[in-house]
Amino acid sequence: MTLNSEISAAVGRLYDTYPFPPEPLLDEPPPGYNWRWNWVAAYNFCTGRKPESEAVRILDAGCGTGVGTEYLVHLNPEARVTGIDLSEGALAVARERCQKSGADRVEFHHLSLYEVDGLEGEFDLINCVGVLHHLPDPIAGIRALASKLAPGGLMHVFVYAELGRREIYLMQQALARLLGDRRGDFKEGVRLGRKLFAALPENNRIVQEDRRRWALENHRDANFADMYLHPQEVDYNIETLFELIDASELRFLGFSNPAYWQIDRLIGKDAELMERAAQLSERELYRTIELLDPELTHYEFFLGRAPLARWDWQDEEVLKGATAELNPCLQGWPSRSLFDYNYQIVELSEEEFAFLQECQGGKRTVGEILEKVEIDLDGVRSLQQRQLVVLSPKTP
Known part of the structure; x- marks a missing residue:
């Protein structure tokens, strides 16, 4: 077995043990919306206009227990949706979730991202949330997905950012050492991790950050395991992120949280600093912003395949x-x-x-x-x- 296949197998075991996300199953469509999963809203955000058709094909790449998949079906009533994941346990939950809520325009396949070429045809929207950073070879993963993106299509991606996850990384490393040769025993890892948090001093920075940012979700064992026990994780900064993006050979259409990436919110009161910032390239400016505001825990953005024109409606x-x-x-x-x-x-x-x-x-x-x-x-x-x-x- 190769190193990559060993890692993929370990990731599969994690999600078979703790299917993720552990959201409850409902007998009705899920509440609210995520505009990034609505084809019309996402296309409008990226291009400034409504798409020509809503009868599209959507791929949820690394769908887990189907939380995002379910939204993709209900938010896009004319779309055909496909979900793939490498965990059979998670897929079983995804199938049940969609069946219960009436999300019936979906099919699931037990595949890794590397095997996506086994799916028929191309997709107009590819949703890949929280997956690429868990691959042993993220570049191969994003290239595989890019090969399935139709002309004029969009890819929505979510990956971790290193600066806002520093304390998570430190706990991951410490807990791995304490687990020793039982690192693959995820239930033991949750037990020992809970004890470790309970034993640390109240003023410990890792404890404080967990309580400030993660405690609400981490009371569930599946969330705790996904955050602190994952066998494979890559955290990005702007420089390494754009290496990943460039490898896809797709066009970067922008971050889906543009307000964070406005430098004036940080240094707008100083004209000289703003003038200097204006001389930076786009990527240098992004890097400067995340260095000055290192709270960012993830990047969420859109990529696209030509032809994709941006409408400004000035005429x-x-x-x-x-x-x-x-x-x-x-x-x-x-x-x-x-x-x-x-x-x-x-x-x-x-x-x-x-x-x-x-x-x-x-x-x-x-x-x-x-x-x-x-x-x-x-x-x-x-x-x-x-x-x-x-x-x-x-x-x-």
Whole structure:
């Protein structure tokens, strides 16, 4: 058995012992939404427009117990979804989860990411959350996934960041040493790890960080094992992250939490520092931001395969001819105070609220709505830029 296969087998044993994520199974669709898993919302975020079709193929690569898979099915009613994972135990839970909640447009396969070429055809959206950093060869993994991405498709990726996980890494290393030759016994690892946390002083930094950031989820053994006992983990920084991205030969479309990556929130009060920051390349700027704010525990971002054009809607006639509809990931509508696609509270003006009311049904053009609502084109652009409306350009 090769080293890579040994590691993959160990990862499989972990998730057979503790299927992950350990979320409860429901007899109805899961509550809320994650806009990154909604094809229309994600495509709009990446390109500035609505996709031409919602009848797409979606791959959940490393689906685990199917928490994300279930959302992908329910949030995309015209999509066909495929889930793959290397743990039979986790897949059994995923199948039961989707069956119970009525997520019936999904099929599951017992495959690793390296074996994804065994699936038929290509996918318009590939979701890969919390998996690549657990592979013995993440570059081979992302290349395998990239080979299955259709032209014009999106890949959503989540991997760990090293700076915000420093205390986790330290506990992983210490616990591994205390376990000795029983490192592969995950139940023993959870038992010993709980004792270790209980024995450490109250002011210990590892204890304090666990209580501040992880204690709520880590009361469940599956979460504790996934965090502190995983047999394979790679934590990234901006430099190594972009080595991974570049290896995919896909286009980097941006981080899905753009507010974190704004340097002005950190040094905006100093004009000289802002001027110096403006001279940095994009990647140097990203690296500077994470060094100055090392709380980041993961990177979440989108990659894409050409052709993918970015729409800015500056042409007035093109904007007036576009069909407008509500972003599918809004909560609290209809109200002037609601949660946007990212669960942030938005307070709408009377004019903005009136415009959004006219967008319901997605049948009217911006120009037609402007005949009824007192809002200018810049106001429409603001709604689009804030991901409150989704625009479809007029078909030639």
